[in-house]
Amino acid sequence: MRPFGRLLLTDQGATHAQDLATPTYHPYNPSMRPRRLDYIVTKGGTPGPGRVIACKDRAASDHDGVAVPWGFHKGGGARRSTWGPRKLRPPHQTDMLLRVPPPTGEDPHQTLCTIAKAITVPGGRADAFRESSSLAHHHKLAQQAAPRGQARQAWKLVSRQRKQEFRQWKQTQAERAANLDWRALRSIQQPSTHRGWQLQLTDDANWQSTLQQHFKSIFAKPVPPAAQARRGELRQALRAKCKTTPWIPFSLGELHHTSHKWAHNRSTGPDGVSHEAAQLLLLDPEWGERIRELLSDMLYRGAVPQAIEQGITVLLPKIPRPLAWGDTRPITLSSTFLKWAAQLLLHRAGEKVRHGGVGLQWARRGRQGVELVAILRRVVQMSKDWGVKTWIVKLDIRKAFDSVWQHSLSELVAAGVGGIPSPRFPISPERQGGDQPWEALLWLSLLETRAM
Numbered sequence: 001m002r003p004f005g006r007l008l009l010t011d012q013g014a015t016h017a018q019d020l021a022t023p024t025y026h027p028y029n030p031s032m033r034p035r036r037l038d039y040i041v042t043k044g045g046t047p048g049p050g051r052v053i054a055c056k057d058r059a060a061s062d063h064d065g066v067a068v069p070w071g072f073h074k075g076g077g078a079r080r081s082t083w084g085p086r087k088l089r090p091p092h093q094t095d096m097l098l099r100v101p102p103p104t105g106e107d108p109h110q111t112l113c114t115i116a117k118a119i120t121v122p123g124g125r126a127d128a129f130r131e132s133s134s135l136a137h138h139h140k141l142a143q144q145a146a147p148r149g150q151a152r153q154a155w156k157l158v159s160r161q162r163k164q165e166f167r168q169w170k171q172t173q174a175e176r177a178a179n180l181d182w183r184a185l186r187s188i189q190q191p192s193t194h195r196g197w198q199l200q201l202t203d204d205a206n207w208q209s210t211l212q213q214h215f216k217s218i219f220a221k222p223v224p225p226a227a228q229a230r231r232g233e234l235r236q237a238l239r240a241k242c243k244t245t246p247w248i249p250f251s252l253g254e255l256h257h258t259s260h261k262w263a264h265n266r267s268t269g270p271d272g273v274s275h276e277a278a279q280l281l282l283l284d285p286e287w288g289e290r291i292r293e294l295l296s297d298m299l300y301r302g303a304v305p306q307a308i309e310q311g312i313t314v315l316l317p318k319i320p321r322p323l324a325w326g327d328t329r330p331i332t333l334s335s336t337f338l339k340w341a342a343q344l345l346l347h348r349a350g351e352k353v354r355h356g357g358v359g360l361q362w363a364r365r366g367r368q369g370v371e372l373v374a375i376l377r378r379v380v381q382m383s384k385d386w387g388v389k390t391w392i393v394k395l396d397i398r399k400a401f402d403s404v405w406q407h408s409l410s411e412l413v414a415a416g417v418g419g420i421p422s423p424r425f426p427i428s429p430e431r432q433g434g435d436q437p438w439e440a441l442l443w444l445s446l447l448e449t450r451a452m
Contacts (some may be wrong), residue, residue: 022052024064038066046071054147081145085265086120086274089236094119098284108294109271109307114276115287128188129169135161198319201325214325227407234414235444239302241418241437248438249296250344252289255282258343264417269335270310278336291337298341302441305387342446406447412441 023034040050048069055065088094097119103111131139138161142154176184187292201207259282262275281287300303311334318327376392408424415422418441419434427434 024052024066026064033228038063040066040068042070084120084122084267086117086272086277087265087269088120088276088280094280098281098287102286102290108290109295109305112200112274112281112287112290112294112337113271116271116273116281119280119324120272120274120277127173127183129166131162132165135165163423197320198315201322201328211325215330218253223405223407227405231407231410231444231448234410234418234420235302235441237420238414238418238437238441238444241420242441245435245437247300250292250299252282252292253291254344254347255288255340258322258340258347267333269333269338270312271307271335271337273336275336278340294337295341295344299438299442300437302445304338304341304442304445308337308341311335311338338446341442345439345443347447349436350441352434352436353413410444410447412446413440417443 016237020036023036025037026034040047048071050066050068053067090095097115102115127270133159138154138158142151145151145154170188173184177188204210256316259275259279262279264276266275268274278291282291298308311332313332315328315331316331318329322328354355379390379392412425413421415425415427416434417439418437419427420440
């Protein structure tokens with residue numbers, strides 16, 4: 001054994017029983033003797049004793065494989081990914097888990113997260129390639145064939161047949177995707193997903209500070225002191241109005257109405273609660289009542305718990321090979337309960353914020369050129385015939401950075417929903433509203449992003 005290999009096996013960690021006398025390298029040159037060149041170094045798991053697998057007949061290589069049984073530690077560490085899509089377990093398993101009585105005396109959100117993770121498993125809904133029974137039979141024959149010539153021919157047949165089946169499967173998936181089968185489209189796109197795009201950006205020694213400076217220039221805009229003081233005044237005024245306004249908790253009907261159109265196979269936030277799990281828990285009498293109480297408690301306190309408020313910001317590339325941080329897009333994955341609370345508020349009081357702007361938009365996605373001119377002409381003609389004011393707004397979305405001031409939006413919500421007098425957003429007499437301070441107080445908590 002060479003000195004480097006001996007150092008790895010003796011000085012750098014514990015070793016199992018070794019079979020170093022078995023060679024793994026078989027040179028094509030007959031004057032060179034076979035010897036051991038391949039080793040496996042493990043870290044972070046529980047390996048077992050290794051062994052050499054005679055597999056040089058399977059591939060165009062002069063090396064045999066080295067296999068080691070590996071035990072993964074459940075739970076992971078700080079780098080374990082806590083986001084990603086989660087799909088439901090089979091119905092008989094979810095029914096058995098939901099029959100377990102909910103625990104008492106524990107944090108409500110943590111209890112819901114635990115059961116939501118228990119009834120789901122990580123992974124998206126994509127079709128996987130499966131070998132045919134004929135190919136599986138040829139696999140067994142190749143494994144039982146005598147070494148050298150017979151085994152090599154058998155493995156060549158297996159490789160050829162597998163390529164044919166995979167090519168046929170991919171063609172079938174492409175035909176299904178052309179007929180708007182999104183599951184088939186996802187199965188085609190997943191293997192070709194671009195990976196490693198961040199390597200060129202992280203080659204710079206100061207990439208972390210450069211990344212922070214880039215996104216601070218976009219998102220970390222200082223709030224004027226007067227705006228901070230005004231936000232505190234709005235919260236105090238809303239709390240005072242809550243004392244004379246009845247508190248109406250969320251109902252199960254509202255929860256069903258806001259969640260029945262949720263899309264599936266979406267990435268979860270750090271709490272791991274997927275849309276599918278939340279919808280299934282809502283159908284259960286006990287767990288559905290717990291969800292209703294959790295969201296109603298947020299409405300009563302006018303605050304969002306820290307565990308629900310936390311999110312994960314992930315960078316995605318805008319182009320295949322980004323050369324600067326400006327070529328990336330931050331996507332925030334929030335908790336399902338945080339999005340649920342926002343949708344409940346929009347269901348109750350959204351019309352009071354959107355009043356006056358519904359039905360006056362004629363622009364449509366993908367309309368350009370002549371169609372845009374025709375739309376503008378129609379809008380101007382309708383404005384002239386009806387005698388109403390018209391605003392034409394042009395949005396340059398090429399460099400849209402979502403620069404909406406949070407304190408300005410808070411002022412609008414406090415005036416339109418909570419009924420707090422505002423010189424910036426006066427409420428007209430014919431417009432009804434301003435009688436929901438409980439909803440406005442929680443809405444302000446959702447708007448106040450304190451960290452990223």
